[in-house]
Amino acid sequence: MFDYVVNLLRQNGANYRLIEHEPEGNSARVAQVRGTAVGQGAKAMVCKIRGADFYAMAVVPGDKRVNLKKVAAVFGFARASFLPADQTVEMTGCVVGAIPPFSAREDMRIVADPALSNQYDEIAFNAGRLDASIILSSEDYIRIAKPYVASICE
Numbered sequence: 162m163f164d165y166v167v168n169l170l171r172q173n174g175a176n177y178r179l180i181e182h183e184p185e186g187n188s189a190r191v192a193q194v195r196g197t198a199v200g201q202g203a204k205a206m207v208c209k210i211r212g213a214d215f216y217a218m219a220v221v222p223g224d225k226r227v228n229l230k231k232v233a234a235v236f237g238f239a240r241a242s243f244l245p246a247d248q249t250v251e252m253t254g255c256v257v258g259a260i261p262p263f264s265a266r267e268d269m270r271i272v273a274d275p276a277l278s279n280q281y282d283e284i285a286f287n288a289g290r291l292d293a294s295i296i297l298s299s300e301d302y303i304r305i306a307k308p309y310v311a312s313i314c315e
Contacts, residue, residue: 162253162254162255162259162265162288163211163288163289163293164258164260165263165289166263166288166289166311167179167213167245167263167288167295169233169263169302169305170224170236170295170297170305171235171290171312172203172237172307173296173304173305175180175240175297175301175305176297176298176301177270177295177296177297177298177301178295178296179221179288179294179295180195180293180294180295180296181291181292181293181294182195182292182293182294183292184290184292185258185291185292185293186256186257186258186259186287186291187258188202188223188224188313189223189224191285191287191294192223193255194294195285195294195296197283197285197296198224198281199222199223199224200222200224200276200280200281200286201222201223201226201280201281201283201296202222202223202224202284202285202286203220203221203222203223203261203273203277203285203294203302204220204221204222204225205218205219205220205260205261205262205264205286205287206218206219206220206221206227206235206243206250207219207243207248207260207269207301208227208229208232208233208241208242208243208244208248208291209231209241209242209243210233210236210238210240210241210243211233211238211239211240211241212228212238212239212240212243213238215236215268215270215271215298216234216252216266216268216269216270217232217241217269217270217271218239218260218269218270218271218272219272219275219313220262220271220272220273220274220277220308221273221276221277221313221314222276222277222280222314223305225245225274225276226314226315227313227314227315228279228313228315229241229242229243230311231311231312231313231314232272235272235309235313236270236272236309238267242311249275251270252266255289255290256291258286258287258291259287259289259290259291260287261286261287261288261289261295262284262286262302262308263305263306264307267314268288271306271307271309271311272308272309272310272311273302273303273306273308273309273310273313273314274310274311274312274313274314275310275311276311276314277299277302278299278302281299282298282299282300282313283296283297283298283299284296284297284299285297287291290313290314
Protein backbone atom coordinates (compact mmCIF):
# COMPACT_ATOMS: atom_id res chain seq x y z
CA MET A 162 0.00 0.00 0.00
CA PHE A 163 2.92 2.35 0.73
CA ASP A 164 4.20 2.07 -2.85
CA TYR A 165 0.68 2.44 -4.24
CA VAL A 166 0.09 5.71 -2.33
CA VAL A 167 3.49 7.23 -3.15
CA ASN A 168 3.14 6.33 -6.84
CA LEU A 169 -0.42 7.69 -6.93
CA LEU A 170 0.71 11.00 -5.46
CA ARG A 171 3.69 11.26 -7.83
CA GLN A 172 1.61 10.40 -10.90
CA ASN A 173 -0.89 13.11 -9.97
CA GLY A 174 1.70 15.82 -9.27
CA ALA A 175 0.72 16.08 -5.61
CA ASN A 176 2.33 18.49 -3.18
CA TYR A 177 3.44 16.18 -0.34
CA ARG A 178 6.24 15.37 2.10
CA LEU A 179 7.27 11.91 3.29
CA ILE A 180 8.39 11.56 6.90
CA GLU A 181 9.95 8.39 8.26
CA HIS A 182 9.68 7.94 12.03
CA GLU A 183 9.40 5.43 14.84
CA PRO A 184 6.37 3.13 14.39
CA GLU A 185 3.22 4.77 15.78
CA GLY A 186 -0.48 4.34 15.06
CA ASN A 187 -2.09 6.42 17.81
CA SER A 188 -3.45 9.69 16.38
CA ALA A 189 -2.25 11.96 19.19
CA ARG A 190 1.21 10.41 19.51
CA VAL A 191 1.91 10.28 15.78
CA ALA A 192 0.85 13.94 15.45
CA GLN A 193 3.58 14.82 17.98
CA VAL A 194 6.14 12.83 16.00
CA ARG A 195 5.09 14.55 12.76
CA GLY A 196 4.93 18.01 14.30
CA THR A 197 1.31 18.44 13.21
CA ALA A 198 -1.98 19.09 14.97
CA VAL A 199 -4.03 16.00 15.89
CA GLY A 200 -6.90 17.37 13.78
CA GLN A 201 -4.68 17.35 10.69
CA GLY A 202 -4.43 13.59 10.89
CA ALA A 203 -6.60 11.76 8.37
CA LYS A 204 -7.86 8.75 10.30
CA ALA A 205 -9.15 6.08 7.89
CA MET A 206 -11.44 3.27 9.02
CA VAL A 207 -13.02 0.55 6.92
CA CYS A 208 -16.76 0.02 7.32
CA LYS A 209 -19.28 -2.52 6.06
CA ILE A 210 -22.53 -0.91 4.98
CA ARG A 211 -25.37 -3.28 5.88
CA GLY A 212 -27.25 -4.23 2.70
CA ALA A 213 -24.65 -2.79 0.32
CA ASP A 214 -22.39 -4.69 -2.05
CA PHE A 215 -19.45 -2.40 -1.27
CA TYR A 216 -17.39 -1.20 1.68
CA ALA A 217 -16.76 2.35 2.83
CA MET A 218 -13.59 3.96 4.04
CA ALA A 219 -14.55 6.66 6.53
CA VAL A 220 -11.91 9.40 6.78
CA VAL A 221 -12.12 11.85 9.67
CA PRO A 222 -9.74 14.20 11.51
CA GLY A 223 -7.56 12.43 14.08
CA ASP A 224 -9.29 14.19 16.97
CA LYS A 225 -12.81 13.14 15.89
CA ARG A 226 -14.90 9.96 15.97
CA VAL A 227 -16.83 8.38 13.11
CA ASN A 228 -20.63 8.29 13.31
CA LEU A 229 -21.52 5.02 11.58
CA LYS A 230 -25.15 5.97 10.94
CA LYS A 231 -23.98 9.07 9.08
CA VAL A 232 -21.57 6.97 7.00
CA ALA A 233 -24.38 4.57 6.04
CA ALA A 234 -26.73 7.48 5.23
CA VAL A 235 -24.23 8.96 2.75
CA PHE A 236 -24.85 5.89 0.60
CA GLY A 237 -28.60 5.62 1.25
CA PHE A 238 -28.44 2.89 3.89
CA ALA A 239 -29.37 2.81 7.58
CA ARG A 240 -26.56 0.87 9.28
CA ALA A 241 -22.82 0.39 9.10
CA SER A 242 -20.21 -1.26 11.29
CA PHE A 243 -16.44 -1.22 11.50
CA LEU A 244 -14.75 -4.26 10.02
CA PRO A 245 -12.90 -6.43 12.55
CA ALA A 246 -9.13 -5.81 12.58
CA ASP A 247 -8.28 -9.09 10.82
CA GLN A 248 -10.66 -8.35 7.93
CA THR A 249 -9.38 -4.78 7.72
CA VAL A 250 -5.80 -6.05 7.38
CA GLU A 251 -6.92 -8.54 4.73
CA MET A 252 -8.73 -5.85 2.71
CA THR A 253 -6.17 -3.05 2.96
CA GLY A 254 -2.88 -4.86 3.43
CA CYS A 255 -2.26 -2.53 6.37
CA VAL A 256 -2.40 -2.94 10.12
CA VAL A 257 -4.97 -0.80 11.92
CA GLY A 258 -3.43 2.62 12.47
CA ALA A 259 -1.44 2.53 9.23
CA ILE A 260 -4.34 2.70 6.75
CA PRO A 261 -3.94 5.64 4.36
CA PRO A 262 -7.07 7.53 3.22
CA PHE A 263 -6.83 6.03 -0.29
CA SER A 264 -7.99 2.74 -1.74
CA ALA A 265 -7.08 0.71 -4.81
CA ARG A 266 -10.17 -1.50 -4.40
CA GLU A 267 -13.14 -1.25 -6.75
CA ASP A 268 -15.51 -2.24 -3.92
CA MET A 269 -14.34 0.50 -1.52
CA ARG A 270 -15.94 3.94 -1.55
CA ILE A 271 -14.22 6.74 0.33
CA VAL A 272 -16.18 9.29 2.35
CA ALA A 273 -14.29 12.13 4.01
CA ASP A 274 -15.56 14.60 6.57
CA PRO A 275 -15.25 18.20 5.29
CA ALA A 276 -13.40 19.19 8.48
CA LEU A 277 -10.32 17.52 6.95
CA SER A 278 -10.02 20.05 4.17
CA ASN A 279 -11.75 23.00 5.84
CA GLN A 280 -9.59 23.28 8.98
CA TYR A 281 -6.07 22.86 7.60
CA ASP A 282 -4.24 23.40 4.32
CA GLU A 283 -2.52 20.04 4.78
CA ILE A 284 -3.53 16.63 6.09
CA ALA A 285 -1.20 13.99 7.54
CA PHE A 286 -1.57 10.22 7.54
CA ASN A 287 0.33 6.99 7.99
CA ALA A 288 1.23 5.80 4.52
CA GLY A 289 0.40 2.12 4.78
CA ARG A 290 3.12 1.63 7.38
CA LEU A 291 3.31 2.70 11.01
CA ASP A 292 6.81 4.13 10.44
CA ALA A 293 6.04 6.40 7.46
CA SER A 294 3.76 9.41 7.25
CA ILE A 295 2.77 11.66 4.41
CA ILE A 296 1.83 15.30 4.76
CA LEU A 297 -0.31 16.22 1.77
CA SER A 298 -2.07 19.32 0.55
CA SER A 299 -5.76 19.03 1.52
CA GLU A 300 -6.68 20.26 -1.94
CA ASP A 301 -4.57 17.52 -3.55
CA TYR A 302 -6.16 14.89 -1.32
CA ILE A 303 -9.67 15.81 -2.48
CA ARG A 304 -8.52 16.05 -6.11
CA ILE A 305 -6.76 12.67 -6.13
CA ALA A 306 -8.87 10.50 -3.79
CA LYS A 307 -12.17 11.94 -5.06
CA PRO A 308 -14.01 11.06 -1.85
CA TYR A 309 -17.65 11.67 -1.15
CA VAL A 310 -17.48 14.68 1.16
CA ALA A 311 -20.06 14.57 3.94
CA SER A 312 -20.34 15.25 7.66
CA ILE A 313 -19.63 11.85 9.23
CA CYS A 314 -18.21 12.82 12.63
CA GLU A 315 -20.05 12.46 15.93
